[in-house]
Amino acid sequence: GQQLNQNPQSMFIQEGEDVSMNCTSSSIFNTWLWYKQDPGEGPVLLIALYKAGELTSNGRLTAQFGITRKDSFLNISASIPSDVGIYFCAGYTGANSKLTFGKGITLSVRP
């Protein structure tokens, strides 16, 4: 089936550091979405990617749609305490209208 792999489950970084997280699959995806979720809140859309090779930025965040269409990465530069949360990748394969989610990466930022 369609699965999105996000590893590791948790990441710990120092405030001010850059961090990169990726999302991989054995299936081809046509759309990649990156969400951040704070405790008790709904996921917030960070970046949406629609074309292979596409590189998109949103402030300190940059994400890329892999050219093989089987992966995507998200970079956060100069991390700050409010970057703490769970980061989910998600995507569509085009086989149906269901969004596939990765298991998420919990990011902790040490001041």
Add this chain to the structure above:
Amino acid sequence: DTEVTQTPKHLVMGMTNKKSLKCEQHMGHRAMYWYKQKAKKPPELMFVYSYEKLSINESVPSRFSPECPNSSLLNLHLHALQPEDSALYLCASSPSTGTSSGTQYFGPGTRLLVL
């Protein structure tokens, strides 16, 4: 405006109660979704409405009953729930379904506790 609103924010109910969760969006989106999310897990799809018609039911127990009164509103009626149904219930909307127009925007969720 990319806002999806959900009420109530928190809900505590007994196993014999009937309650409803409400979701609203004014972005002109024609697809709306219900998800269930357990702590530290990704959202699990429950239902998809496309153009006000139920298009996907992920084999959800009948104690959960969705309703889409119009293109802006989505309800989830709850009856005779079990304690294991306690979770964060998320509503989402997208312009349409499918890859290029299916970018989903989530509401803040309803935290449900079943006693």
